[in-house]
């Protein structure tokens with residue numbers, strides 16, 4: 001369309017140029033031809049007039065001469081085909097070679113006659129209605145010595161000149177027509193030749209515009225159009241490279257966004273959700289239909305909305321902690337909000353990155369709780385020790401019996417503190433990644449470890465007159481464990497059973513192999529644990545009956561150490577208990593290969 005427009009304009013310009021040139025040239029030639037022929041005719045007539053004047057001026061001297069002039073002219077008319085008229089100086093026609101002078105009007109006012117009398121020569125072209133042709137008149141004055149006696153006028157028809165002119169005009173028109181046809185054909189060819197490369201470039205440019213940047217212009221004209229083609233090719237190549245770079249960059253960003261742990265949400269400056277990554281969609285249940293909705297509708301948190309508004313108005317990034325309840329699960333997020341800007345530097349929106357710090361917060365809370373509990377547990381015996389020491393110093397030392405009692409209590413409390421500190425250190429050691437990595441797991445004969453523990457604790461259970469039995473199943477069960485750790489587990493469990501089983505009760509430690517696992521149970525007929533307490537007994541510092549257990553010296557750390565060790569070894573621990581009837585702890589450990 002564009003290049004056909006150029007082609008039409010080119011053709012029109014060519015035609016206009018050729019037409020105008022031909023027209024101007026033809027008109028000039030025609031004009032020149034006409035003028036030249038007229039001049040030549042006029043020249044001939046002037047010569048004839050001069051010859052006639054020389055010959056005829058004596059006839060103007062008197063009326064008699066004038067009368068014979070008439071006859072003379074008539075004779076002349078038979079040999080000369082030009083009309084000769086003699087007019088006296090008053091304009092009266094004296095004689096005429098073609099007409100009867102008596103019928104002719106006064107010629108004083110005829111331009112050629114007037115000019116001849118005033119300027120010495122006159123000429124005019126006039127149409128003769130009698131003959132129906134144009135005539136050229138040339139007039140000069142007739143002189144007799146210094147006196148002007150009249151005017152002699154010679155006239156000739158212009159028909160020959162005009163006929164020649166018409167012929168030439170016809171030829172010229174024909175030539176004009178032929179040249180025009182040739183010019184049209186040539187213009188079309190030329191215009192086509194000039195516009196074809198342009199058309200090719202336009203087509204390729206159009207395809208490039210539609211995204212086909214691998215298209216190239218192939219034009220070999222050796223002029224500016226070829227340069228234009230090369231430039232377009234270079235432009236497309238560098239544009240293609242740039243687009244590839246941008247696409248690669250975009251893919252990289254998308255990959256990062258999609259595979260990062262954090263949920264990312266992009267909001268516009270009004271707080272409406274415009275884009276989310278996969279994690280955000282999954283975490284907040286955002287469907288594509290929800291894009292465009294306000295964050296209050298999607299996330300439903302006024303603190304976030306407030307932070308978004310502040311980020312937009314202040315144009316500065318910020319962090320906020322956000323406590324949410326997602327599908328009934330409490331989550332804590334640290335949200336990073338950064339403002340985004342339009343190319344004109346206007347606030348465009350806010351980028352929100354949600355960092356899930358629920359676990360971190362939990363650890364922090366647990367640590368704080370642990371420190372509080374540990375301080376409390378250590379503080380209680382310390383207060384007792386301090387109290388009894390002060391009482392002793394205040395005078396009780398004087399009473400030997402009281403002194404022994406108080407010092408015994410001080411020693412017991414110090415023992416308790418010692419045990420507590422030992423257990424805390426053990427827990428800390430177990431928690432250490434280093435120690436867990438260094439521990440050697442090897443085939444451990446569970447029954448042998450159990451037997452060692454039972455005999456180790458003999459003084460305690462024997463003192464309480466308890467019946468402790470060891471039941472080992474058939475075959476030697478080898479667990480993939482560490483003997484020291486397993487000893488610690490069984491010592492803690494058996495120690496509890498001894499503590500919480502009244503004298504005369506029975507404790508059974510059994511070892512067996514079940515479904516690819518080593519299974520160890522410690523069963524007692526002791527006080528049992530109320531069902532409501534069962535879920536908490538593995539928690540640190542948890543004791544069922546604090547007042548009563550205090551006497552037994554428990555710290556509430558034993559079972560948490562047991563659970564920690566069993567799970568570190570890749571096993572499980574379960575408890576079954578009925579208040580007043582007894583308790584059974586069941587441990588499973590993976591078998592040694």
Ligand code: ADP
Nearest residue numbers: 496497500528543544554555556557558559583
């Ligand atoms: P502690 O060192 O105080 O014994 P544990 O973590 O070992 O702490 O035990 C936590 C609580 O579980 C105890 O205070 C006790 O109330 C209860 N418990 C543990 N084992 C038994 C058991 N065999 N019989 C009854 N209660 C038990």
